[in-house]
Amino acid sequence: MGTDRIKGNLDTLLLSVLQGGEAHGYEVITELKRRSQGEFDMPEGTVYPSLHRLEREGLLASSWDSSTGRRRRVYRLTARGVEAATEQRAEWKRFSLGMNAVLGTS
Amino acid sequence: MTSSDRIDAYLDELLTRLRGPADVIRSTLAEAEAHLRDAADAETARGLSPDEAQLKAIADFGSAREVSMVANRDVAALSAAQLTAALAGAGARMVAVGLGAVAVAAVAARALATVTSTHFVFGAPAGARFSAAQCRHFLDLHPSASRCTAAAGLENANDATFLHLAVAVVGLLAIGLVLLLARRLGPPAGAVRTPVPTGIVPAIGATVFGTVGVALIAAGLSNAFVAGLWGRGLWYVEGVVALVVATGYAVGFGRALLTPAA
Numbered sequence: 001m002g003t004d005r006i007k008g009n010l011d012t013l014l015l016s017v018l019q020g021g022e023a024h025g026y027e028v029i030t031e032l033k034r035r036s037q038g039e040f041d042m043p044e045g046t047v048y049p050s051l052h053r054l055e056r057e058g059l060l061a062s063s064w065d066s067s068t069g070r071r072r073r074v075y076r077l078t079a080r081g082v083e084a085a086t087e088q089r090a091e092w093k094r095f096s097l098g099m100n101a102v103l104g105t106s
Numbered sequence: 107m108t109s110s111d112r113i114d115a116y117l118d119e120l121l122t123r124l125r126g127p128a129d130v131i132r133s134t135l136a137e138a139e140a141h142l143r144d145a146a147d148a149e150t151a152r153g154l155s156p157d158e159a160q161l162k163a164i165a166d167f168g169s170a171r172e173v174s175m176v177a178n179r180d181v182a183a184l185s186a187a188q189l190t191a192a193l194a195g196a197g198a199r200m201v202a203v204g205l206g207a208v209a210v211a212a213v214a215a216r217a218l219a220t221v222t223s224t225h226f227v228f229g230a231p232a233g234a235r236f237s238a239a240q241c242r243h244f245l246d247l248h249p250s251a252s253r254c255t256a257a258a259g260l261e262n263a264n265d266a267t268f269l270h271l272a273v274a275v276v277g278l279l280a281i282g283l284v285l286l287l288a289r290r291l292g293p294p295a296g297a298v299r300t301p302v303p304t305g306i307v308p309a310i311g312a313t314v315f316g317t318v319g320v321a322l323i324a325a326g327l328s329n330a331f332v333a334g335l336w337g338r339g340l341w342y343v344e345g346v347v348a349l350v351v352a353t354g355y356a357v358g359f360g361r362a363l364l365t366p367a368a
Contacts, residue, residue, distance in 0.1 A: 043168020
């Protein structure tokens with residue numbers, strides 16, 4: 001259940017993590033795991049295609065960095081990505097308020 | 107097996123399973139390696155032995171089968187979308203060539219009329235019948251013409267030239283606009299591109315323009331009369347222009363066959 005929900009909202013989660021600043025894939029996924037308090041348990045390698053797709057859609061930009069000796073692809077939000085992240089956050093808030101109201105969990 | 111081999115072996119397996127353009131596979135592998143080594147370092151810092159750390163990092167990353175399945179699905183969807191876009195773009199450019207040919211034919215037909223006669227190029231065939239209202243219309247517009255068919259030929263010269271040029275200009279502007287929009291909304295520069303397989307566009311161009319050219323020449327030979335479309339010389343000029351374009355595409359097709367795939 002948790003994994004399916006995470007998968008369905010992975011784009012929103014990735015954009016949200018990158019709102020904190022640029023990061024390479026491993027950092028993004030580690031932060032995602034930390035913030036989800038164990039709910040994120042997808043195979044980590046299957047997250048990369050989503051990062052690549054978000055880049056193709058113009059929401060992320062990436063560049064290779066080898067300043068620390070290991071070559072890593074660093075992702076950051078584009079202006080459109082910032083807009084999308086803000087919009088998706090607001091949408092989620094509306095949705096969760098509605099769910100909470102119905103389920104009586106607010 | 108030494109610990110450093112586990113990640114290398116995993117990457118080797120991933121490489122054999124990944125599908126798609128070489129640059130995409132290469133960057134996927136580089137990214138996977140950085141991730142696995144960062145993760146293994148973190149596990150070692152938490153107290154695992156180097157070998158256990160690599161095993162844990164690989165287990166968290168997912169099996170090569172799972173990871174490659176997700177990545178390949180993404181690449182396949184991308185290739186299909188890009189192929190569709192590339193074919194649509196090639197189609198739009200071919201229509202633009204056709205519209206250019208229509209404009210050239212209009213000018214060439216006027217030129218032919220000056221060296222032959224307006225009647226030969228734009229005149230209606232002998233059997234053409236016009237209603238009294240049409241005749242009145244043609245003769246009103248061309249009072250110098252002695253007969254209805256002569257007036258119809260003169261009017262056809264004006265109408266055909268105007269319509270050909272109008273269709274070409276409006277069509278080319280529309281296609282230009284669509285291509286411009288597609289470029290602005292399309293994938294950013296540097297994205298993976300799937301070209302249309304070599305030779306397909308020239309083959310389609312040669313077939314389409316060749317067929318249209320032959321049909322137009324046949325219409326000229328039979329001096330075909332279709333409401334709003336007539337003129338033996340006009341059919342010939344249009345047919346010849348279409349055949350010239352078809353020849354251009356056929357030459358392109360020949361070159362594509364002779365050039366080894368890039």
